[in-house]
Amino acid sequence: MTVKQxxxxxxxxxxxxxxxxxxxxxxxxxxxxxxxxxxxxESSQSFFTFPSGLYLNNYQSVIQNPxxxxxxxxxxxxxxxxxxxxxxxxxxxxxxxxxNPNKRFFSFLLYFITGGMFVPFQIVALPLAICMSRxxxxxxxxxxxxxxxxxMIMGVFLCHGYLKxxxxxLEESAYLDGAGRWRAFFSIIFPxxxxxxxxxxxxxxxxxxxxxxxALVLMTNSKDQTLMLFIYSFKGEYTFEYNxxxxxVVMSIIPITxxxxxxxxxxxxxxxxxxxxx
Amino acid sequence: MVKRIRKINGYHVIGLIAxxxxxxxxxxxxxxxxxxxxxxxxxxxxxxxxxxIKNYQEVFQNSRLLNSIKxxxxxxxxxxxxxxxxxxxxxxxxxxxxxxxxxxxxxYFYPALLAMLVVGLIWNEIFANALPALGETLGISFLKxxxxxSADTAFLSIIIVSIWQNVAMPTVLFIACLQSIPADLxxxxxxxxxxxxxxxxxxxxxxxxxxxIINLIKCIRDSLVVFDYIFAITDGGPxxxxxxxxxxxxKMGTFELSFSKACSIAEVLFxxxxxxxxxxxxxxxxxxxxxx
Numbered sequence: 001m002t003v004k005q006x007x008x009x010x011x012x013x014x015x016x017x018x019x020x021x022x023x024x025x026x027x028x029x030x031x032x033x034x035x036x037x038x039x040x041x042e043s044s045q046s047f048f049t050f051p052s053g054l055y056l057n058n059y060q061s062v063i064q065n066p067x068x069x070x071x072x073x074x075x076x077x078x079x080x081x082x083x084x085x086x087x088x089x090x091x092x093x094x095x096x097x098x099x100n101p102n103k104r105f106f107s108f109l110l111y112f113i114t115g116g117m118f119v120p121f122q123i124v125a126l127p128l129a130i131c132m133s134r135x136x137x138x139x140x141x142x143x144x145x146x147x148x149x150x151x152m153i154m155g156v157f158l159c160h161g162y163l164k165x166x167x168x169x170l171e172e173s174a175y176l177d178g179a180g181r182w183r184a185f186f187s188i189i190f191p192x193x194x195x196x197x198x199x200x201x202x203x204x205x206x207x208x209x210x211x212x213x214x215a216l217v218l219m220t221n222s223k224d225q226t227l228m229l230f231i232y233s234f235k236g237e238y239t240f241e242y243n244x245x246x247x248x249v250v251m252s253i254i255p256i257t258x259x260x261x262x263x264x265x266x267x268x269x270x271x272x273x274x275x276x277x278x
Numbered sequence: 279m280v281k282r283i284r285k286i287n288g289y290h291v292i293g294l295i296a297x298x299x300x301x302x303x304x305x306x307x308x309x310x311x312x313x314x315x316x317x318x319x320x321x322x323x324x325x326x327x328x329x330x331i332k333n334y335q336e337v338f339q340n341s342r343l344l345n346s347i348k349x350x351x352x353x354x355x356x357x358x359x360x361x362x363x364x365x366x367x368x369x370x371x372x373x374x375x376x377x378x379x380x381x382x383x384x385x386y387f388y389p390a391l392l393a394m395l396v397v398g399l400i401w402n403e404i405f406a407n408a409l410p411a412l413g414e415t416l417g418i419s420f421l422k423x424x425x426x427x428s429a430d431t432a433f434l435s436i437i438i439v440s441i442w443q444n445v446a447m448p449t450v451l452f453i454a455c456l457q458s459i460p461a462d463l464x465x466x467x468x469x470x471x472x473x474x475x476x477x478x479x480x481x482x483x484x485x486x487x488x489x490x491i492i493n494l495i496k497c498i499r500d501s502l503v504v505f506d507y508i509f510a511i512t513d514g515g516p517x518x519x520x521x522x523x524x525x526x527x528x529k530m531g532t533f534e535l536s537f538s539k540a541c542s543i544a545e546v547l548f549x550x551x552x553x554x555x556x557x558x559x560x561x562x563x564x565x566x567x568x569x570x
Contacts, residue, residue, distance in 0.1 A: 011376075014374055017367075018368075018372070018376070021386065022385050022386075024442070025385055025388065027404075028400050028404055031400070031403070032400050043407070044407075047407050047408050047411050048408070048411070089292075089296070092292045093292055093295075096290075096292045096293050097293070105293060109296065109297060112297070112300070112305075116300070116304055118548075118551060118555060119304075119308055120524075120547055120548060120551055121503065122503055122505070122524050122527045122547060123307075123541075123544040123545065123547070124308050125527075125531075126311070126321075126537065126544075127307035127308070127311045127314070128307040131310065145303060146303055149299045149304055150303075150304065153304075156296075180288075181289070182288055206391060210395070210396070211393075212394070212395040212506050212509075213506070217532075228396075231395070232399070232509075232510070246400075246403070249399065252393075252396065253392060253396065256391050260384075260388070260391055261384075264387075269454075271447075271450065272451055
């Protein structure tokens, strides 16, 4: 075999492995989508084929379920408000720590908060549920506070690592112009650290949108149900109506898929930037 | 006194806000859990008594709790042991000059966007409907029964689901890392007559180590606390074959009125995570090339 033939064979195997991988990834998604357009009898007859017609009743009955809209709205509200608060609070905390490297309070704060990375959520989940219900915070407001607090653990770590690379002279010129501490931060530092802010937004968006365990133990009231709790409810209530569940699943992953399709480059660089830089 | 107050500035205010939030909503529940792990509180009764380390003794004596530790560790070793090598291989393939590189990367990363719960529920139906039908048509007797329904294969089904989703994220991180390796290093190695495998161990691997540490810790941590897949697919069954620590903590703390025991299992899980994280950081840190 010549070198060229060898190279060709090598490339053939690369494509072969990659395409097998793609098929393995797409298979469950394909099954989900085609069966969300089928009736139960059609699904049980042929699970893999394309739907025979455009049967939209699954989607219709999910959308007409008032619980679906409550859940969608709750998830949207919780995600948007949490992300907004996280983007504001996390960099400010990290900035306060970076600006006071020799003060005991701030170095304690850094280790105290980032140490949370080693604590599994299972340790906190059940006691948290009890504490929150005693404080009457087993609701949307309460879960937002919890998400914002837990986002600090990773967020402060990432932001602090990134802020250390920003030269201090930059905001000193702003002080000379008479700007206050936080004004200097928001007008000069904040724009410089947008890459790490993007990382934080993406990580937390995916986490909060998809989060299940915290919502499961906190959201005892059905009016606070999130999208994940709604999707899970199909498993119990309608054990065999997986077509409906598939329709709900498809609708829950559409927003993330659209965002990903448009922002793939930013999402991937954002995620890798955060992990590779630190 | 006045001077002291003046010293308090905006940094202190924001630091205090962070401290208070973190203490109330994270540290307090964590300590609460530690405290109750030394009691016999069941979660709803008005009173409780201190029982010392009785709950912890039980963790290492009760066969059900030991079983959950065994399952959790086995799951972690197998799942991570397959996920990480596969994602390194996939990252290297996706980093070669191929057509539709972006398209491939788009698809390979996609599972990382989905909720673990949703992935679990989708696969639950695949195990129930798709795979048996596939086994029927292709004549593979292994697939003819629902994998999740038998105690022998349910564990395998959870592993399959975890690998399907968990390869995505490390792959993307490894790709970013591979791109940072200077190409002339490969040329130099080639000139010295190093084969592909030698090139991998001598050039690629040292550069991968910092990313490998991050991926390993994250993957191991996520696997040790596995909950969503089990909640969505097997509910810990059949015959406790998939009852992981993460699932058992939830189940005992909520449905079985054993709050204090659940807390003690959680603390054991915490110690396992601490030990594993430190071992990895200490063990691998020395060998790496600092790519940054």
